[in-house]
Amino acid sequence: MERAHNILELIRQEPGKFRLIDLSKRLDLNKSSMFVLLHTLEELGWVSKDSNDAYSLGHVLGVLGHAFVGQFDLEARFREEAGKSRDMLGETLQLAKLEGDQVLYLAKVEAPSRVKLVSEPGMRFPAHATALGKALLAWQPREGLEDVLGERLEELTPNTVKSRAVLIAQLEAIRSSGFATEEQESVMGFCCVAAPILDSGGAAVAAVSASIPLHKWEESAERAKEEIVSLAERLSTALHPVD
Incomplete structure (x- = not known):
């Protein structure tokens, strides 16, 4: 959960900037582990990926915030x-x-x-x-x-x-x-x-x-x-x- 929180916090600060490799380097987490985490977050609707493979916060967080x-x-x-x-x-x-x-x-x-x-x-x-x-x-x-x-x-x-x-x-x-x-x-x-x-x-x-x-x-x-x-x-x- 702490890793997921750190990913979301980075994306919150600069949405649409970080790709998988960027997040992996920033959080010092190997690419395979980061891939699994991001895939899960995307499936849950907590993050979304654009055409450049950069991540933003997902619609579910908007619903929860509302x-x-x-x-x-x-x-x-x-x-x-x-x-x-x-x-x-x-x-x-x-x-x-x-x-x-x-x-x-x-x-x-x-x-x-x-x-x-x-x-x-x-x-x-x-x-x-x-x-x-x-x-x-x-x-x-x-x-x-x-x-x-x-x-x-x-x-x-x-x-x-x-x-x-x-x-x-x-x-x-x-x-x-x-x-x-x-x-x-x-x-x-x-x-x-x-x-x-x-x-x-x-x-x-x-x-x-x-x-x-x-x-x-x-x-x-x-x-x-x-x-x-x-x-x-x-x-x-x-x-x-x-x-």
């Missing part, structure tokens, strides 16, 4: 838009993304309350036990779900879904409805509604949720569902604005 910057733009846009939804609902809203079988919390807009949620930006929770996680899992390819979920579903509360078959059925319903809910599956005393943020290709890159105390759930659930779906749609549009 995604890196975009995640911070999304967090900023979330705080702006979620503030309006928080004021409308009077509840705390969160933004998260999927990492394996976990949700990683990215940002939080809190409503004034004596009761605070245990989840904070930077924390991870099992995806199957949260509305955020279910909203994200529902947009994952079906064939890869079993690998993502593993053999056993961790039980956080007595209400946490324990069966993978039941969870898969829930995810299909979530995909149809456009939102996910959970009632005291991650934390007792709280219910949540979440919806996915979709990129231009229809992939779920993140999700937003509203957390509602159990005693307010029955009266607030429908309005929360509508607002969270609307918030997710506004954030999705921000990722691929319509001309």
Whole structure:
């Protein structure tokens, strides 16, 4: 990995200048080893070769760089838009993304309350036990779900879904409805509604949720569902604005 990093750093500094022999000399690496490394990087789309056999950075690095910057733009846009939804609902809203079988919390807009949620930006929770996680899992390819979920579903509360078959059925319903809910599956005393943020290709890159105390759930659930779906749609549009 260090060798690949050094190659990319040289190409970044002077794109379109170095050929295989140049990189081999600059990095003191024999030509056969350099050939293998460059071939792999080219196959991955990390570098590209022009008609003079000189190398530049590849399109995949551009995509990754755009995604890196975009995640911070999304967090900023979330705080702006979620503030309006928080004021409308009077509840705390969160933004998260999927990492394996976990949700990683990215940002939080809190409503004034004596009761605070245990989840904070930077924390991870099992995806199957949260509305955020279910909203994200529902947009994952079906064939890869079993690998993502593993053999056993961790039980956080007595209400946490324990069966993978039941969870898969829930995810299909979530995909149809456009939102996910959970009632005291991650934390007792709280219910949540979440919806996915979709990129231009229809992939779920993140999700937003509203957390509602159990005693307010029955009266607030429908309005929360509508607002969270609307918030997710506004954030999705921000990722691929319509001309």
